[in-house]
Amino acid sequence: MVTEGSVAEFNRNGRVVVVGASLAGLRAAEALRDEGFAGTLIMIGDERLQPYDRPPLSKQVLLGRTSADRTLLPRRRAINAEWRLGVPAAGLDLSRHRVRLADGREVGFDRLLIATGARARPWPREAEAELDGVFVLRSVGDAAKLERRLAAKPHRVLVVGAGFTGCEVASACRARGIEVTVAERGPAPLVGALGGVVGAVAAELQRKNGVDLRCNITVTELEGDLGGRLKRAHLSDGTVLDVDVAVIALGALRNTEWLTGSGLAAGPRGIACDAGCRAFDVHGIVTDDVFVAGDVARAPHPLFGYQFLSLEHWGNAVSQAETAAHNMVRSGLDRRPHLWVPAFWSAQFGVNIKSVGVPPMGEELLVTQGALAEHRFAAVYGYQGRVIAAVTFDHGRWIDFYSRQIESAAPFPPEFVGVDRRADGMRPVPADFPDPALPTHGPTVTVSGYAPNERRLTFTPART
Numbered sequence: 001m002v003t004e005g006s007v008a009e010f011n012r013n014g015r016v017v018v019v020g021a022s023l024a025g026l027r028a029a030e031a032l033r034d035e036g037f038a039g040t041l042i043m044i045g046d047e048r049l050q051p052y053d054r055p056p057l058s059k060q061v062l063l064g065r066t067s068a069d070r071t072l073l074p075r076r077r078a079i080n081a082e083w084r085l086g087v088p089a090a091g092l093d094l095s096r097h098r099v100r101l102a103d104g105r106e107v108g109f110d111r112l113l114i115a116t117g118a119r120a121r122p123w124p125r126e127a128e129a130e131l132d133g134v135f136v137l138r139s140v141g142d143a144a145k146l147e148r149r150l151a152a153k154p155h156r157v158l159v160v161g162a163g164f165t166g167c168e169v170a171s172a173c174r175a176r177g178i179e180v181t182v183a184e185r186g187p188a189p190l191v192g193a194l195g196g197v198v199g200a201v202a203a204e205l206q207r208k209n210g211v212d213l214r215c216n217i218t219v220t221e222l223e224g225d226l227g228g229r230l231k232r233a234h235l236s237d238g239t240v241l242d243v244d245v246a247v248i249a250l251g252a253l254r255n256t257e258w259l260t261g262s263g264l265a266a267g268p269r270g271i272a273c274d275a276g277c278r279a280f281d282v283h284g285i286v287t288d289d290v291f292v293a294g295d296v297a298r299a300p301h302p303l304f305g306y307q308f309l310s311l312e313h314w315g316n317a318v319s320q321a322e323t324a325a326h327n328m329v330r331s332g333l334d335r336r337p338h339l340w341v342p343a344f345w346s347a348q349f350g351v352n353i354k355s356v357g358v359p360p361m362g363e364e365l366l367v368t369q370g371a372l373a374e375h376r377f378a379a380v381y382g383y384q385g386r387v388i389a390a391v392t393f394d395h396g397r398w399i400d401f402y403s404r405q406i407e408s409a410a411p412f413p414p415e416f417v418g419v420d421r422r423a424d425g426m427r428p429v430p431a432d433f434p435d436p437a438l439p440t441h442g443p444t445v446t447v448s449g450y451a452p453n454e455r456r457l458t459f460t461p462a463r464t
């Protein structure tokens with residue numbers, strides 16, 4: 001049992017291991033020191049670089065405004081840690097409190113924070129994925145290679161998948177005057193994240209900016225020349241495109257495979273943890289010395305019916321890391337829950353997009369400010385008579401207001417009157433999310449079931 005005395009001893013002489021040395025890992029380490037943890041801190045990361053920031057990789061870096069190696073995360077304070085970079089963790093022995101590294105070494109811990117995040121979903125056919133000209137975008141190395149290729153002015157770029165990353169890549173291509181085709185399996189860009197109504201606005205934005213957008217289409221083959229360079233893409237409607245660059249933007253996979261057999265409730269949607277960031281084991285019993293934060297975590301949220309949420313949000317990684325660190329150095333009632341309202345931003349085609357809450361839970365959508373046709377608006381999503389999410393296009397200064405609406409379960413349709421409401425914002429319309437049975441790459445927040453070991457892949461709306 002964790003007692004106050006044992007926590008005090010741990011805080012003086014304990015040993016914390018953080019696996020995953022990126023945003024969540026670094027912020028947790030800083031918070032641990034802020035909270036007074038004076039023991040040994042070991043940071044294990046499979047990348048060789050010190051922690052860096054990913055959002056600029058698909059924005060400023062691809063636009064050529066900053067180089068990929070200038071994205072290191074700013075440090076909030078010194079953390080006095082031992083860094084073990086360049087070697088992945090390959091296993092976890094819970095009973096012996098040891099992390100096994102891929103090179104065979106073992107690292108013991110008193111408390112462990114898992115922050116191994118996610119990686120880009122690769123193109124499924126390996127030989128095609130290895131063609132020169134086929135890219136994914138997750139790391140500094142990915143961004144540097146892709147930026148070099150864009151700077152060399154390719155003839156045409158194909159973006160496979162129109163989620164946030166795909167849209168941002170397409171936007172960067174157009175800003176650099178490069179011809180780009182976007183192929184999307186769903187009916188519109190961002191449809192999995194924001195639904196069909198807002199997706200239609202995203203489609204207009206793309207076309208207005210010269211993107212060759214093809215929806216309801218899949219890429220069936222990437223074809224190379226004899227030298228192994230990408231030269232064509234085959235689409236499901238029989239079209240063949242001459243392309244020399246393809247960016248695979250098919251969403252992310254959680255880095256949980258290294259925990260197979262560890263006994264933790266880890267799966268494709270992440271590692272289940274309680275509201276205090278403590279990992280669950282496969283029996284649904286909460287551990288007290290293994291914590292989880294960031295993209296790899298799946299945590300229940302009271303605002304969303306205590307269902308587990310899997311998030312790919314920068315702000316969540318920071319906030320959850322701080323909560324995990326706080327709870328690692330405390331016991332009992334001094335611990336606090338992670339109650340962050342999901343929030344995400346994107347920049348594409350000159351438009352600043354922000355969302356809060358869980359848009360894919362939305363049944364209906366109401367434009368509350370601005371107008372869809374102007375590509376400048378705020379809209380709220382309703383679920384069972386309450387506000388569950390909101391999205392803004394170039395109306396970001398209102399996002400905190402909508403966040404409070406979600407937190408207070410404000411009624412939907414909303415009772416307030418938007419200051420500049422237009423004709424197309426007067427009545428709710430179906431939010432028009434694709435059939436949840438179909439795989440979508442798009443949501444950056446996924447409702448992933450009630451049980452810690454449940455591995456639901458898609459959001460299933462509640463039956464009414």
Ligand SMILES: Cc1cc2nc3c(=O)[nH]c(=O)nc-3n(C[C@H](O)[C@H](O)[C@H](O)COP(=O)(O)OP(=O)(O)OC[C@H]3O[C@@H](n4cnc5c(N)ncnc54)[C@H](O)[C@@H]3O)c2cc1C
Nearest residue numbers: 020022023024046054055088089117118294295312313314
């Ligand atoms: C191109 C891009 C653009 C983005 N833009 C936005 C945006 O505009 N807005 C927004 O809110 N969010 C955005 N995000 C998402 C945001 O960057 C993530 O939510 C955030 O990086 C999550 O941080 P994390 O530390 O949890 O995970 P990660 O950043 O994924 O870091 C996990 C780290 O753990 C390492 N690791 C994995 N497995 C192991 C192992 N076995 N052993 C050791 N180390 C391991 C990984 O290599 C990585 O270094 C973007 C992401 C990308 C890729």
